[in-house]
Amino acid sequence: MKALIFAAGLGERMRPLTDTTPKPLLRVGGKPLIVWHLEKLAAIGIRDVVINTSWLAHQFSETLGDGRIWGLRLHFCYEGPTPLETGGGVWNALTLLEYNEMSTPFIAVNGDIWTDYDFARLPRDIADDAHLVLVDNPEHNPGGDFALQSDGHVASEGASRLTFAGIGVYRARLFDQWLDVIGENPDSTASPPRFKLAPLLRAAMQRGRVRGEHHRGRWTDVGTPERLAELDRQLGSANDQDS
Template sequence: MILAAGRGERMRPLTDHTPKPLLEVHGKPLMQWPMEALTRAGFGDMVVNTDWLGEQIARRFGSQPLFDAVGTASIAYSDEGRDFGGALETAGGIVRALPLLGDVFWVTAGDVFAPEFAFTRQAFDRFVASGKLAHLWLVPNPAHNPKGDFGIAPDGRALNRAIAPDAAYTFSTIALYRAALFAPPYCGIPAGNPAGIKAPLAPILRAAMDNDQVSAELYTGPWTDVGTPERLAVLNR
């Protein structure tokens, strides 16, 4: 699943007429980078959630985009703007898309640039065998998030509260999930989110971490949360 429903307020005026995931880095829309990487790794069946100017995303990629030298993907769209008049936040959007997803699935944000991240089958199979409900890739803290989000225990468990100030990292948005994470006791929204309930992801992850149901690893490759026009300009330089 590619998360692409955000308004991109901090990216204005660039996002007044273009959805943030379609802003280009080195000649490609931001969201196309992970879409190509997923297709290259054999994960070509995707769900894209949309809201702000979402029709532009559907027009750009259609239902079966062909990525040169990579292959053809298959895309289903979860149009939160059309169905509910606005984005449902991360967890609300994932639950809305559950009927389109498998029992285990990747999620990444369409506005994060991590050009060297590999969505490997080995990572997928290892997660399936682990029995965990989520596996997160964390990154060293960028300047705009100096305190980080989560910690990593020596045995690979993700920690709700970091064990030391220098052991906290930032959530990259890249993760593997089981559908069971988005069901009781961690999430009370019915599958498919028929009422269009807005819900953030962090409380669900923290509750699952407290029950040792989330693992994590550190990713040290290039990674940028493209949250401002300045960050986009730096990438394109």
């Protein structure tokens, strides 16, 4: 099983911090955000991790090296100066994820989140097209994203919507008919194409092909300097208590 970390965003809401540093490389709790993910992935036995890059891409290899320090093999997938969005990012990385008809599912994680979610809970195999981790709605996303049903299926709409945590397990067949879902436009017909993942997930939900789980622990979308500073303060306090 391999993993993909989304790290190609421009980090515009994090300016001026991201003027000189990509958002996933900003430090929190004493280490870059992305390193928290790398450590979790290594702990569950993942050995190959694809990292998609765009803004200040060279800093990722300079900071992380080849991944050997964590027992990983890192594969950097440069998207060009304009990020390909989440859907295009996965599509562009499928070769590095070694997709074929018999390929195993892969993990994908947003590089700009922090969580205490235990990656060991992620399923290693799924019969559906996707398995999503959902969390309670934060203040900046009060309406949520998707609804987790009592049987474990995830729907686009529902009475009790939760927020997508940016952690999921996917089968590459989710992308088999991606252009039919996205439709032709200047971005989707470019090479490589640029499109969001959410429409593909919603289409799979309509087919009953997405399941999920509710993580009730800690989770932060590190989308602003203020959230980064607060998370760093919380993690620093926790480390002080442990020492």
